[in-house]
Amino acid sequence: MRPRRVLVAALAALASLVPLTACSSSASSDAKSADNPYQLTEPGTLHVGTLSDAPPNVYLKDGKFTGFDNDLFAAVAAKAGLKVQFASTDFSALLSQVANHKFDVGSSSITVTEARKKTVAFTNGYDFGYFGLDVPAGSSVTSFDQLTGKRVVVVQGTVQDDYATKRNLNPVRVPDYNSALNQLKTGTAEAWISPAEIGEKSANDSGGKVLLVQKQLSPSPTAFAVAPDRPQLLAALNKGLDEVIADGTWNRLQDQYYPGRAVPDGFHPGSGTASGGATAGQSTPAAPTASATP
Numbered sequence: 174m175r176p177r178r179v180l181v182a183a184l185a186a187l188a189s190l191v192p193l194t195a196c197s198s199s200a201s202s203d204a205k206s207a208d209n210p211y212q213l214t215e216p217g218t219l220h221v222g223t224l225s226d227a228p229p230n231v232y233l234k235d236g237k238f239t240g241f242d243n244d245l246f247a248a249v250a251a252k253a254g255l256k257v258q259f260a261s262t263d264f265s266a267l268l269s270q271v272a273n274h275k276f277d278v279g280s281s282s283i284t285v286t287e288a289r290k291k292t293v294a295f296t297n298g299y300d301f302g303y304f305g306l307d308v309p310a311g312s313s314v315t316s317f318d319q320l321t322g323k324r325v326v327v328v329q330g331t332v333q334d335d336y337a338t339k340r341n342l343n344p345v346r347v348p349d350y351n352s353a354l355n356q357l358k359t360g361t362a363e364a365w366i367s368p369a370e371i372g373e374k375s376a377n378d379s380g381g382k383v384l385l386v387q388k389q390l391s392p393s394p395t396a397f398a399v400a401p402d403r404p405q406l407l408a409a410l411n412k413g414l415d416e417v418i419a420d421g422t423w424n425r426l427q428d429q430y431y432p433g434r435a436v437p438d439g440f441h442p443g444s445g446t447a448s449g450g451a452t453a454g455q456s457t458p459a460a461p462t463a464s465a466t467p
Contacts, residue, residue, distance in 0.1 A: 211255075211406040213277050218256040221246065222276035225261040226351045227371045229430040230282045233261065241430040245299060246280045246397060248422045252413035263348050265330030268292045271398045277406065279398035282368060284332050284391065294401045296410045298394025299423070299442045304333055305369030305388040307376055309357050314364050315386045326353045326362035333366040350375070357383050370431065390437060411444065418447040 209216035223243055225233040231240040238259035250257045262270060264281060271279045272292050282302060285295050308314045314323065320342055327334040329346040337344035345362055347353050354375050356362035365372065369388035376385040399407045417423055423442055427434070 211277075211409060212403055213255075213406075214274065215258075217254075218258055219250055219277045220275075221257055221259050221278045221280050222262045222267050222270050223259050223280045224264060224349070226349050227281070227368070228374050230368065230370055231280060241300070241426050242280050242282050242395075244430075245417065245423065245426055246278070248417045248426075249397075249410055249413035252416045253409040255409075263330075264328060265348065268398055272400050274400055277399070277403075278410070282395045283398050284393050285396050286332065286335075286393065289398075293398040294403075294407055295396040295398060296407060297414060297443050297445075298396050299414055300395045301437055301440045302391045302395055303369035303388040304336070304391060305367045305372035305385050307354075307357060307365040307367050307372045307383050307385050308363065309360060310382055310384055312363065312384075312386075317366075317387060317389075320364055320366075323363040324361070326356040326365045328353055331368075333368070337366055354379070354383065394440075394442075415443045415447040418443045 214220060221243075223238055224231045225238070227240070228234075229240055231238070231242050233239075238261075243259060247257050259280075260276070262276075267276075267279045267281060268283075268289060269292065270276050279293070282300065283289070283295075284302065285298060289295075306314070306317055306320075314320070320337075320340070323342070325337055325342045325344045327337050327344045327346060328350060329348060334344060334346060344366075345356065347356065350367075350371055353362075353365045353367065357365055358379065367375070367385075369385065373385045373388070376383045397410060399410065427436075
């Protein structure tokens with residue numbers, strides 16, 4: 174009988190440890206949550222998907238990711254006390270990579286659309302945009318109304334792709350902006366529907382081989398993308414965005430990357446309540462239904 178009593182005592186002692194183990198696990202989970210309130214893959218660091226070939230918005234220079242969007246995002250993250258690690262990807266994959274948590278945030282002049290809201294959540298808008306029409310030098314094409322029957326190139330998955338598809342232009346889809354520009358330079362495409370800032374910079378750098386012949390204002394703002402299940406991160410980024418608008422960072426970066434670009438009437442970045450941000454500029458041309466930016 175004695176061995177049996179010993180066994181019973183041992184089992185009782187083991188059972189008494191279970192609540193302690195459970196409590197310890199719960200405490201550990203709470204501590205982990207407190208250390209990582211934004212559910213980041215790497216606590217304290219935001220892994221951000223972006224592009225490397227779309228100046229002046231997002232691009233790689235001397236081994237560093239920069240451009241208006243990325244510099245603005247770095248400033249926003251700093252307000253939230255977070256570090257930033259950028260990585261390049263294709264735009265066509267970016268939103269799904271954010272939704273699947275490969276990246277914590279997407280930064281790429283992403284236009285807010287109802288269709289995209291089904292995949293990701295968006296911060297408040299931080300910029301307006303135009304879409305542009307780039308053509309080879311000497312082309313007879315001067316407006317979007319002349320694209321029917323032309324060989325038109327777009328970057329896959331962008332709103333320029335949507336614009337061309339909805340208008341039955343049967344666009345040639347390429348993975349990145351360098352590929353689109355090369356299509357014009359080599360004469361394998363007759364037009365490129367571009368984000369206007371990117372299209373204008375590409376034209377200026379082409380040595381006269383490419384021209385930006387028209388641009389129109391987008392009806393939708395651009396914003397940073399976040400997974401829908403990370404509301405605390407979204408709130409922190411919106412707060413940081415308002416802070417960099419209020420302290421003048423937004424205006425400084427606008428002047429740096431888009432010198433002389435007027436801010437459209439009625440445009441207010443962020444929540445629209447931050448002081449010190451954008452002021453309305455001159456009116457702009459009527460916008461089409463598609464957006465200027467990716």
